[in-house]
Amino acid sequence: MTDSTKPETDIDIAAEVAESLRDIQERIAAAARDAGRKTEDITLVAVSKVQPVDRVRAACLAGHRVFGENRVQEAMERWTPLRREFPDIRLHLIGPLQTNKVRDAVGFFDVIESIDRPKLARKIAAEADAAGRQPACLVQVNTGEEEQKAGVLPEEADALIALCRDDLGLNLNGLMCIPPFDESPAPHFALLREIARRNALSELSMGMSGDFEEGIRFGATMVRVGTAIFGSRTKA
Numbered sequence: 001m002t003d004s005t006k007p008e009t010d011i012d013i014a015a016e017v018a019e020s021l022r023d024i025q026e027r028i029a030a031a032a033r034d035a036g037r038k039t040e041d042i043t044l045v046a047v048s049k050v051q052p053v054d055r056v057r058a059a060c061l062a063g064h065r066v067f068g069e070n071r072v073q074e075a076m077e078r079w080t081p082l083r084r085e086f087p088d089i090r091l092h093l094i095g096p097l098q099t100n101k102v103r104d105a106v107g108f109f110d111v112i113e114s115i116d117r118p119k120l121a122r123k124i125a126a127e128a129d130a131a132g133r134q135p136a137c138l139v140q141v142n143t144g145e146e147e148q149k150a151g152v153l154p155e156e157a158d159a160l161i162a163l164c165r166d167d168l169g170l171n172l173n174g175l176m177c178i179p180p181f182d183e184s185p186a187p188h189f190a191l192l193r194e195i196a197r198r199n200a201l202s203e204l205s206m207g208m209s210g211d212f213e214e215g216i217r218f219g220a221t222m223v224r225v226g227t228a229i230f231g232s233r234t235k236a
């Protein structure tokens with residue numbers, strides 16, 4: 001449809017992003033139907049990290065309101081002006097969080113999906129108390145037990161959940177995982193669901209562009225979709 005010899009106009013970009021969003025919402029609805037679930041129980045977190053701001057703004061103009069970012073500083077730079085324009089935006093932090101960024105993260109994000117160690121949980125609790133602001137929190141589980149990947153190990157998850165919820169009083173309501181790239185995600189989604197079940201946690205953030213329908217089959221209440229909405233992140 002777009003003529004590749006011409007640079008894209010704002011209108012092309014807006015139409016493209018709006019169409020991708022509609023397409024993903026339809027696929028979410030279909031996957032929910034197939035699983036005997038309600039579409040309203042699944043939140044599409046549009047992952048806007050590294051995407052050109054005109055695409056992100058196009059998604060806002062198309063009516064989308066829930067976004068995921070993986071870096072605190074970048075998110076604040078990008079979303080501070082966009083939030084003036086769209087005050088009801090909800091932002092999820094989905095990337096690893098360093099303790100020296102916790103104050104900013106607690107002040108800025110509505111949901112922190114990446115709690116993965118006691119020290120971080122304690123720091124979030126302290127900053128949340130100081131700020132009088134309690135973001136919703138998820139514990140990230142490293143279901144594939146990958147050395148380089150963030151997340152608490154599955155066998156340490158129950159203890160971290162108990163610390164967050166019972167000792168620190170965080171507003172903890174679910175779990176997040178990123179399965180290994182080279183494996184079927186199904187067993188990882190099943191494991192995350194089981195850890196959530198035995199800890200009576202209701203939110204499951206699992207499924208990305210390539211596997212969100214599978215995530216929904218396994219009970220995902222949040223899917224984090226980036227490239228399938230905005231296009232490849234490597235594209236300038």
Ligand SMILES: *Cc1c(COP(=O)(O)O)cnc(C)c1O
Nearest residue numbers: 047070094208209224225226227
């Ligand atoms: C980048 C990212 C996503 C989105 O990945 P896509 O494949 O672009 O949909 C989801 N979750 C996390 C934690 C990410 O870092």
